[in-house]
Amino acid sequence: MFSASWTTKWLRLAATALVGLLVCAAIFSSYQVSDITTPWWSLRRSDHQDTAETEDANKDTSTEVPPSSSDVDWSRFAYTQYATDSEYLCNSVMLFEALHRLGSRADRVLMYPSHMMPNIEVEQTTTDDQRLLRKAAEQYKVRLVPVEVQHRSGDDATWADSFTKLLAFNQTQYSRVLSLDSDSTLLQSMDELFLLPDCPVALPRAYWLLPDNVLSSQVLLIQPTEHEFNRVYDAIGTAGDDDYDMEIVNNLYKDNAMILPHRSYDMLTGEFRNLGEHVHYLGNGYETWDPVAHFNEAKFLHFSDWPVPKPWHQMSDKLREEKQPACRQVEGVEKCVEREMWNDFYDDFRERRDTSETTTMMPAALAYVIDCLDMSQVADSARQCPSSYLSSEWIVLEASRTADPAYGDHKKEQPWHYVPQWDAQDVAASDRLPRA
Known part of the structure; x- marks a missing residue:
């Protein structure tokens, strides 16, 4: 028989082993949970990263760049935009501004009609389109690629030039390109x-076409190769009257494309008008729609509210009143969150576009006015500038003691100087602006 001391020893050993098993089980369970809940990009980490890199990678960033991004050659990747006319050129520049502001690391490529600026090496710009192109290149480090617009006559003129987007398949100098429709607002980096x-x-x-499994070409991640471009180009050449970029992408890749989650990468403004019906967007029938929370998780907001016009076109007060989201009753209290957010989407886009347009159109004329003014003496400065500039109805020169010139890098310290200002009522008449 075993003595009491041996019994005690065995009990202690058994208890120790049991505790060890429980600890191992807890660690294993924790590891499994972390694998499930950790974002996909953190699982791509290199085993050779040191502790400092690990700590830096775990820091919260607004752009959600993968933790291993310090080892990535970002010059292999590019965001692409295509512009077929002046309106969409401005939209593209706005999107590049957002990428620049959000700190995106990938290259930026703009495919534009070659007639807008035949020689991109020439520094002088004489049209608003050329000034926008130059702004994109100089301020936002955009690579300009002149192309021939891919136009196909069909039943809907709205999409007649949309094939031009598919020229992104020919940007084979990159390992991967991300094409984003410019009638959108970029909310977060998508690096x-x-x-x-x-x-x-x-x-x-x-998702708005569910249950039909149709692919959206508003966000299009491409691995450009000569083979894939030839396939796409052949499809463009044989496209039917009702076939546009979205149809071609579906015909070629419907069965073998990688599917991106639309909840992060393709939210429509129209979703905020679908009060009470969000199952297609949410992807399930049990989750509750929360406009603020779901907007905050989105990275890309696409303007789609037919028959509401695109945000750079004027929307009448009557149409806005008719088509804006309705308020809803929540426990007897009227909630208008969707309405306020939806209106903000359109107002924000319009304000940013107005800023982009005016800061692009102003410099050619204003810089000339500023340069020709001698800021030290108001009386003398007025005589040094051509009367056509000083008397133009679209510009007002105000004498000031304190303010620097409103535009350009002309910093003056004199007691008096002119501050060129635009006449707000006439600023839209861009065809009447004198050219410097």
Whole structure:
């Protein structure tokens, strides 16, 4: 028989072993949970990263760049835009401004009609389009690529030039390009998409067309190759009257594309008008729609509210009143969150576009006015400038003691100087602006 001391020893050993098993089980369980809940890009980390890199990678960033981004050659990747006319050129520049502001690391490429600026090496710009192109290149480090607009006559003139987007398949100097429709607002950087596993094309589904499994081409991640470009170009050449970029992408890649989650990468403004019906966007029938929370998780907001016009076109007060989201009753209290957010989307886009347009049109004339003024003496300065500039109805020169010139880098310290200001009522008449 065992003595009492041996019994005590065995009990202690058994208890120690049991505790050890429980600790191991807890660690294993924690590891499994972390694998499930950790974002996909953190699982791509290198095993050779040191502690400092790990700490830096865990820091919260607004752009959600993958933790291993310090090892990435970002020059292999690019965001692409295509502009077929002046309106969409301005939209593209706005999107590049957002990428610049959000700190995106990938290159930026703008495909534009070659007639807008035949020689991109020439520094002088004489049209608003050329000034916008120059602004994109100089301020936002955009690579300008002149192309021939891919136009196809069909039943809907709205999409007649949309094939031009597919020229992104020909940007074979990059390993991957991300094409974003410019009638949108970029809310967060999408750099993480460039690090997805290899596939010819990745894009979201057009969730608003469910249950039909249609791909959306508003966000299009491409691995450009000569083979894929030839396939796309052949499809453009044989497209039917009702076929546009979205139809071609679906015909070629419907069965073998990687699907991106639309909840992050393709939110429509129209979703805020669908009060009480969000199952297609949410992807399930049990989750509650929360306009603020779901907007905050989105990275890309696309303007789609037919028959509401695109945000750079004027919307009448009557149409806005008719089409804006209705308020809803929550426990007897009227809630208008969707209405306020939806109106803010349109107002914000319009304000940013107005800023982009005016800061682009102003310099050619204003810089000339500022340069020709001798800021030290108001009386003398007026005689040094051509009367056509000083008497133009679209500009007002105000004498000031304190303010610096409103535009340009002309910093003056004199007691008196002119501050060129635009006449707000006439600033839209861009065809009447004198050219410097």
